[in-house]
Amino acid sequence: MQDARSEDDLQRLQDLASGAPVVRAVDEIFDAAVMLSATDIHIESQEDGLAIRLRVDGLLRPYGFLPAAQSRPVISRVKILAGLDIAERRLPQDGRTRIRVGGADVDLRVATVAGLHGETAVVRLLSRDAKFLDLAALGMAEDDLAAVNVQIQEPHGLVIVAGPTGSGKTTTLASILSVLNTPDRKIITVEDPVEYQIPGLVQTQVKPAIGYTFATAIRSFLRHDPNVLMVGEMRDRETADIAIQAALTGHLLLTTLHTNSAAEAVVRLADLGIDSFLLRSTLRCVVGQRLVRQLCARCRRPTEECSASASALADAGRFQPRPEDSYFVAVGCSWCGGTGYRGRIGLFEVIRLDEGLRTLIRSDVDASKLAQEASTRGMRTMLQDGMEKYRCGITTVEEVLRATI
Ligand SMILES: [Zn+2]
Numbered sequence: 425m426q427d428a429r430s431e432d433d434l435q436r437l438q439d440l441a442s443g444a445p446v447v448r449a450v451d452e453i454f455d456a457a458v459m460l461s462a463t464d465i466h467i468e469s470q471e472d473g474l475a476i477r478l479r480v481d482g483l484l485r486p487y488g489f490l491p492a493a494q495s496r497p498v499i500s501r502v503k504i505l506a507g508l509d510i511a512e513r514r515l516p517q518d519g520r521t522r523i524r525v526g527g528a529d530v531d532l533r534v535a536t537v538a539g540l541h542g543e544t545a546v547v548r549l550l551s552r553d554a555k556f557l558d559l560a561a562l563g564m565a566e567d568d569l570a571a572v573n574v575q576i577q578e579p580h581g582l583v584i585v586a587g588p589t590g591s592g593k594t595t596t597l598a599s600i601l602s603v604l605n606t607p608d609r610k611i612i613t614v615e616d617p618v619e620y621q622i623p624g625l626v627q628t629q630v631k632p633a634i635g636y637t638f639a640t641a642i643r644s645f646l647r648h649d650p651n652v653l654m655v656g657e658m659r660d661r662e663t664a665d666i667a668i669q670a671a672l673t674g675h676l677l678l679t680t681l682h683t684n685s686a687a688e689a690v691v692r693l694a695d696l697g698i699d700s701f702l703l704r705s706t707l708r709c710v711v712g713q714r715l716v717r718q719l720c721a722r723c724r725r726p727t728e729e730c731s732a733s734a735s736a737l738a739d740a741g742r743f744q745p746r747p748e749d750s751y752f753v754a755v756g757c758s759w760c761g762g763t764g765y766r767g768r769i770g771l772f773e774v775i776r777l778d779e780g781l782r783t784l785i786r787s788d789v790d791a792s793k794l795a796q797e798a799s800t801r802g803m804r805t806m807l808q809d810g811m812e813k814y815r816c817g818i819t820t821v822e823e824v825l826r827a828t829i
Contacts, residue, residue, distance in 0.1 A: 434511050441500035441510065449490065450501045456487060458525045460761065463549055467502060469495050469542030481717045481768050482590060485761065499536070499543045506534035514538050520617075533617065550619050557620065559599040562592070563769035565804060565812070571776050572709060576600050576678075579651070581708040582671040584658075586681045586689035592715045592770050593680040594619050597654060600678060601625060604652055613654040614641035630656070638663040642670055655679040664696045671706040685806075686712030686775045687795035694789050704782045712773040714806055714827040716819045720760035724752040724817065733821040734814065743811050752817040769818060771806040771827060 440446060457465050457478055464479040465487075474490040490498060500510045506519035518535040531550035536543050560569060575583055583600070585593045598620040601611060605624050612626045616638075621627065626648075630636055638655050639662040645653055658664050658679045671677040681689040689710050693703055730738070730751050737743035754764025775781065775798045784794050799805065804812075810824030 437496060437500055437510060438504075440497035441504055443497070446494065446497045446501050449494065449498060450505075453487070454523065454525050454530070457547075457549060458528070458530060461767070465545075465547040465549070467499060467545045467547070469499065469539055469544055471541050474498055480761070481763075481765060482715060483717075483763075485763075495542055499545055502534060502545050502547065503536060506532065508534065508536065513543055531621075550617075557595070557599045557602040557622075559596075559603050562596060562599060562772075563813070564772045564774075565809060567802075568711075568772055568774040568804070571774055572600070572711060573603070575708040575776070576604060576676065578676060578708060580671060580674050580676055580706075582668065582706045583676070583678050583708050584681055584686075584689050584710045585678075585713065586683045586686055586710055587713045588682060588684065590715065591713050592768070593713065594656075596711065596713060596770070597678055597680060598622065601652070601654060604676075609651040610649060611652040611654070612645045612648060612650045613656070614638055614645070615654070615656040639666055642666045646670060646673075646675075650675060652676045652678065657682065658693075658696075661696050661698075664693060664698050668698055668702050668706055672702065677706075683712075685791065685795060686710040686773050686803075687791040687798065690775070690785060690794055691789055691791045694785070694787055700786050700789070704785045707777050707782075707785070709777060710775045712775075712806060714771045714810075715768045716771055716810060716813070716823040716827045717763075717765035718767045718769050718819055719752050719754055719817060720757060720764055720766040722759045722766075723755040723757035723764065725755050726817075727751050727753050731821050733825060734811075737811070737821070742807065746815065749815040750817050751815070752820075754820060765823075769813065771810045771813070771824065773803055773806045773809065775803055776801075 453465060453476060460478060460480050462478040462480045466477040468475045473492045474495040476487045477484050478487045503510050505523065506521045508517045508519045516537045520533050522529055522531050533548040533550060534545060536545045585596050587593050601622055604611060605622060614628050614630060616630045618627045618629050628641060630638060642653060642655060643666055653670055653675050655667055658667060658681055667677050667679060681692050683689045683692050694700060730745055734743055738745055756762040756764045760766040781797060784797055807828045810828055813819050814821050814824055
């Protein structure tokens with residue numbers, strides 16, 4: 425009796441979830457997310473209904489609210505799209521799917537979890553079309569870009585992109601892979617998850633449940649005669665050891681490290697127990713990065729004065745205003761959703777390992793000393809790079825400070 429009833433319930437839910445009003449409501453959310461270039465959609469069951477928020481340019485913003493009667497059907501619709509079990513509403517689930525929005529394919533990763541007032545779904549939009557990947561368009565200064573382009577053309581060694589979560593490391597690595605993606609190179613990746621699908625590469629995804637980890641992946645890759653290996657992240661000693669071995673034995677190895685600065689990435693590798701001699705012989709360059717929001721090109725307003733924060737930086741000797749500077753402030757219009765910002769750009773610092781810097785890589789390597797030495801040899805820090813972007817109206821000091829301090 426109980427089973428028959430819950431089966432009826434399930435059938436009813438399935439009908440509601442595939443009915444025109446619910447399908448339309450979910451389509452509208454996806455359309456809006458793609459139009460605003462959102463990276464995530466948060467669909468949260470609350471006591472009185474379903475709250476929908478979008479993460480745009482790194483920040484969450486409210487999008488809409490649906491009445492309680494629509495909560496379960498809308499969540500179920502999203503689960504059906506991602507191939508999840510709509511009868512299971514208590515345990516977390518996750519899945520992937522590809523949908524078509526506005527003529528473009530969008531890859532989605534959907535994760536659900538049961539909250540106090542029902543299920544919550546987070547949809548990550550992975551529609552990052554590989555054909556738009558362009559290393560030169562990420563915001564790297566010309567000399568840094570030129571240096572990175574030289575280092576990644578080398579047949580072996582280690583190239584690291586460093587930064588916290590959400591700093592754009594994956595996009596930078598994918599853009600580097602796009603540059604290297606020529607018919608004369610074999611490129612294999614292991615990622616968690618694969619975010620950009622790049623034709624011509626062999627891309628794999630870690631599956632710890634079956635023992636497919638970053639370390640096991642690199643070990644097996646070496647039997648596939650690759651030129652370039654990309655390892656999504658170097659988190660542990662075992663992965664770092666095998667990666668360094670690969671970089672020593674005729675492979676170019678690209679990876680990311682979760683550190684705040686380029687110099688700290690070098691220290692992290694030493695802390696993981698990597699022999700400093702091996703590190704000195706393999707490391708080619710380290711790119712540190714952050715993302716800042718770009719001023720909305722349609723509504724930014726020119727201003728004569730530099731902002732109070734910029735004056736404070738100038739007083740501290742960390743910024744030198746120039747007569748030709750053109751400062752802008754955020755305003756807000758319909759195109760940028762009233763925020764004054766639209767789109768993001770990277771702030772970068774690139775450590776190029778020359779002989780002098782290599783000698784500093786020892787087991788007791790000190791991040792601030794390394795950073796200082798790199799600066800005296802011409803490294804532009806992320807803060808300096810941000811202030812260059814401020815003085816030509818690309819972003820604001822507030823954004824630069826939020827990202828770098
Ligand atoms: Zn605007």
